[in-house]
Amino acid sequence: MYNRSLWFWLFITPVLLALGIVVAFPFLYGFIFSFTDWNGLRVTEFTGFENYRALFQESEFINALIFTIQFAVVTVLLLNAIGLGLALIVTRKIKSNHLLRTIFFMPNLIGGLILGFIWQFIFVSVFGDLGEMFHIEGMKGWLSTTRTGFWGLVILTAWQMAGYIMIIYIAYLENIPKDLIEAAKIDGATSLQRFKNVTFPLVAPAFTVSMFLTLSMTFKIYDQNLSLTDGGPANSTQMLAMDIVRTAFSDNEMAYAQAKAVIFFLIVAVIALTQVYYNKKREVEM
Amino acid sequence: MKRSREKRNLRVIEIVGIVLGLLWISPFYLMIVNAFKSKRDIFEGVLGLPQSLRLENFVEAFVDLDFLKSLFNSVMITGLSILILILFSSMAGYALARNKSKISSVIFFVFVGAMLIPFQSVMIPLISLFGMVDMLHGGGLIFMYLGFGCSLSIFLYHGAMTGIPRTLDEAAIIDGASRFQLFWYIIFPLLKPISVTVGILNTIWIWNDYLLPSLVLSESSATIPLKMFYFFGQYTRQWELALAGLTIAVIPVIIGYFFAQKQIIDGVSEGAVK
Numbered sequence: 001m002y003n004r005s006l007w008f009w010l011f012i013t014p015v016l017l018a019l020g021i022v023v024a025f026p027f028l029y030g031f032i033f034s035f036t037d038w039n040g041l042r043v044t045e046f047t048g049f050e051n052y053r054a055l056f057q058e059s060e061f062i063n064a065l066i067f068t069i070q071f072a073v074v075t076v077l078l079l080n081a082i083g084l085g086l087a088l089i090v091t092r093k094i095k096s097n098h099l100l101r102t103i104f105f106m107p108n109l110i111g112g113l114i115l116g117f118i119w120q121f122i123f124v125s126v127f128g129d130l131g132e133m134f135h136i137e138g139m140k141g142w143l144s145t146t147r148t149g150f151w152g153l154v155i156l157t158a159w160q161m162a163g164y165i166m167i168i169y170i171a172y173l174e175n176i177p178k179d180l181i182e183a184a185k186i187d188g189a190t191s192l193q194r195f196k197n198v199t200f201p202l203v204a205p206a207f208t209v210s211m212f213l214t215l216s217m218t219f220k221i222y223d224q225n226l227s228l229t230d231g232g233p234a235n236s237t238q239m240l241a242m243d244i245v246r247t248a249f250s251d252n253e254m255a256y257a258q259a260k261a262v263i264f265f266l267i268v269a270v271i272a273l274t275q276v277y278y279n280k281k282r283e284v285e286m
Numbered sequence: 287m288k289r290s291r292e293k294r295n296l297r298v299i300e301i302v303g304i305v306l307g308l309l310w311i312s313p314f315y316l317m318i319v320n321a322f323k324s325k326r327d328i329f330e331g332v333l334g335l336p337q338s339l340r341l342e343n344f345v346e347a348f349v350d351l352d353f354l355k356s357l358f359n360s361v362m363i364t365g366l367s368i369l370i371l372i373l374f375s376s377m378a379g380y381a382l383a384r385n386k387s388k389i390s391s392v393i394f395f396v397f398v399g400a401m402l403i404p405f406q407s408v409m410i411p412l413i414s415l416f417g418m419v420d421m422l423h424g425g426g427l428i429f430m431y432l433g434f435g436c437s438l439s440i441f442l443y444h445g446a447m448t449g450i451p452r453t454l455d456e457a458a459i460i461d462g463a464s465r466f467q468l469f470w471y472i473i474f475p476l477l478k479p480i481s482v483t484v485g486i487l488n489t490i491w492i493w494n495d496y497l498l499p500s501l502v503l504s505e506s507s508a509t510i511p512l513k514m515f516y517f518f519g520q521y522t523r524q525w526e527l528a529l530a531g532l533t534i535a536v537i538p539v540i541i542g543y544f545f546a547q548k549q550i551i552d553g554v555s556e557g558a559v560k
Contacts, residue, residue, distance in 0.1 A: 007465040011381035012393065014374040015436040022433025023400050023408055030411035040414050086306070094300040096307070102547055103307045106314075109539050109550070111494030113511045117518050117532055118317050121525055126316055126332050159310070167555045191295070213558070220404050223496050223511075227518075241406050245497070248410045258410050265407035272402050 027265075030258045038255040051259035060235060061260060064243040071153060071239065072218040078158045079214045080207065083165025088195075090166070091173045101170075105163035112160065116227025119156045123148075123228075149229045149237040156224055161217065165210050172206040173199070205282065212275035216268055240264055314536075321529040328525055343530035350520070351531050356513040357538065363424060363499070363509055364492045367431040371488055372481050375436050379443025380473055384455065394444065401437045405498070413501050427502045431492055439484045442557065446480040486546070486553035493539070510535050 034051055036043045055061050086104050090097045107115060123142040131139025142148045176199060184194045222241040225231065231238035231246075238246070244264060248257035320328055321343055322336040347353075382394045416426050450473065458468040474481075496511040503512060514535050521528040543550060 005385070005387075008381045008385045008390070011377040011465075011469075014370075015378045015397070015432070015440060016393070018374070018429060018433035018436055019397065019400055022412060022430050023403060024396075026408040026411035026415060027403055029415070030408060033411065040410075089299055089303045089306070092296060092299050094296055094303060096300060096304060100303050100307045101551065102543075103310050105551060105554075106311070106540075106543065108554070109490055109494075109543055110536055111496060111511050113494070113496045114514060114532055114535055115313075117514070117528065118313050121320070121529060122313055122316060125320075125328070125525060129332050159313070163310075164554065164558070167551060168558050171555050171558075209558075220406070222406070223494075226496075227515075244406050245409075249501070254410055254414070261407045261410060265402075265404060268404045268407075269402045 031262060033255055034259040034262050036255050038258070040252065040254040043255075047255075051256050052263075054256065055260055055263070060238070061243055063236065064238050064240050067150070067237060068219060068239045071150065071157075071221075072215055075154050075157050075218045076211060076214045078154065079161055079165050079218075080210055082158055082162040083210065084169050084203070086162060086166040087169035087173055091170055101163075101166070104166055107160040108164045112221070112223030113227045115160055116156060116224045119152065119159075120228055123152050143229055144233060146233065146236040149233070152228055153221075153224060153237065156228055157218060157221065160224070161214065165214060168210045168213075169203060169206050172203045176202050208275065208278050208282070212271060212278075216271050219268055219271065240267075317529050317536075318533055320525060321533045323526055325524065325526055340526070343526045344534065347517070347527055347531035347534055350527075351510075351513055351517050351534060353534055356508055356510045359424075359503075359507055360493060360509040360538075363427060363431075364489055367428045367435070367492050368485050368488055370428065370432055371435045371439055372484055374432065375439035375484065376443050376474060376477055376481065377469065378436070379440045380447060380469055380477075382440065383444050383447035384452070394440075397437045397440050401441075405434065409497075409501065416502070422502050424503065424507055427499060430498065430502070431488075434498075435488050435492070438557070439488065442480055442484055443477060446477055450476055482549055483553040483556050486550050487557045490550075490554075510538075 033043065035048060036046050086100075090100050090104070094100075120143065127139045127142045131137065143152050180198055180202075181194060184198050189197065220241055221239060222245065225237070225239050225242050229237040231242055240260075241264070244257055244260045247253050247260060251257075316332065319335055320332055322339045322341075324337075324340050327337055378397075382390050382397075412430070413422070416422050416430075421429070454472060455468060458472055459465075463471070494511060495509075496515065499509050499512045500515070503509065505512075505516065508516070514531065517531050518528055521531070
């Protein structure tokens with residue numbers, strides 16, 4: 001018996017150590033220190049909920065929270081609409097379907113930092129030029145206002161991640177039995193009817209999966225935010241992740257930043273647990 | 287009659303698809319054509335092809351990015367991280383799948399649960415702790431990637447183990463193989479498809495990661511994204527150089543994608559749907 005479990009422990013020790021040292025311990029350590037005046041090196045006193053009370057009164061944090069929620073909601077809806085649209089195109093019998101899949105997915109492989117820089121050029125120079133050419137005032141000065149910065153981030157993220165969501169929808173679409181579609185065709189259903197009554201109900205589970213996935217992805221965005229708008233103008237397009245990084249590593253308010261990080265964890269965890277709950281419920285119904 | 291309508295519909299869909307495809311790659315087109323232009327050319331128009339190909343932009347960006355060194359750093363960090371992630375996660379996935387005890391399922395649950403914790407929630411104490419023991423360097427970074435990457439990897443290996451019959455283990459043990467031999471010579475080769483998936487998913491993420499290396503690595507050991515950030519900061523008013531640098535940074539990824547397209551798309555599909 002002893003020998004039987006010895007190999008088991010040997011096999012899991014490396015990852016157990018890594019997870020413990022890199023994730024579990026810092027997580028608990030940070031949680032405790034968020035109730036103190038920790039400055040990264042030492043703690044002089046236990047301050048209770050002081051950090052948490054302060055952060056809900058800080059307008060910059062509240063702004064970041066609201067901006068992140070708005071960004072996440074708009075991007076999630078757009079991403080799922082585009083992702084499903086692209087999937088519907090490339091699962092048809094067209095000659096270019098493989099090439100198109102390759103192209104739509106490509107931005108996912110390149111980091112958000114680099115893509116943000118490329119789009120900075122597009123929004124600033126290309127949009128500026130187009131605005132000049134067609135005399136559209138709205139095209140000039142992108143990223144210099146909160147509103148255009150918001151849409152810039154939405155466009156960048158939708159462009160980058162739509163191919164990934166497309167892949168998820170493709171997996172579900174290709175699982176639909178062909179004879180179901182054929183049967184509907186024989187019964188005289190138009191392609192719109194076929195989509196509404198056959199395809200759509202069968203890809204509905206993909207909606208739950210990718211809605212929550214995109215919601216948690218968009219909530220955690222940092223690189224794109226940094227490279228595209230850098231939080232500007234005047235920190236108005238700064239999202240939660242960036243606010244935490246700045247509070248910790250620019251302002252050196254470690255305990256306070258960690259309190260923000262704990263709130264951030266709670267939000268992301270609630271999103272993920274809701275998804276688990278929905279998936280379980282659906283499995284039961286099926 | 288009906289058939290021809292169907293055909294026409296397909297043609298319309300194909301055209302819509304191609305237009306969208308062109309739209310999707312247009313940012314890369316704009317990046318590349320303007321990387322070949324002079325400052326003056328860019329000023330005159332960003333949409334058209336360059337008057338003449340200015341290769342100087344690329345030479346200067348290549349030198350300023352210290353590209354060979356950054357590429358080497360990125361390859362080392364990503365390569366070593368993937369190697370230990372595949373090795374240790376497959377071992378753990380195997381052990382956790384085969385051991386049916388209560389403690390084993392609790393540990394598996396902890397690994398899966400850890401996926402809920404976003405990076406930003408542990409980042410501050412992590413950097414502070416690693417700083418205290420002088421581990422803020424490439425080696426420390428690789429260990430961090432093992433910690434952050436192992437949950438999903440173990441989850442995927444654990445899932446794949448259900449397809450590998452226990453009788454294989456028993457036969458090998460009867461033949462006198464040790465657990466390690468059994469794993470290494472019999473189980474690990476059978477897990478190869480999932481190792482490819484694990485390798486691809488982690489490469490995409492680690493290769494492109496900016497935030498963690500920016501907190502851990504010094505400028506001399508900077509990876510490509512990190513170096514790109516410093517580089518871009520210097521050239522905000524010189525688009526031709528900035529774009530040449532971005533083009534150079536994107537090339538290794540495009541080459542990798544060209545060769546492993548099918549595996550990448552299949553791997554991502556597998557990782558996302560599970």
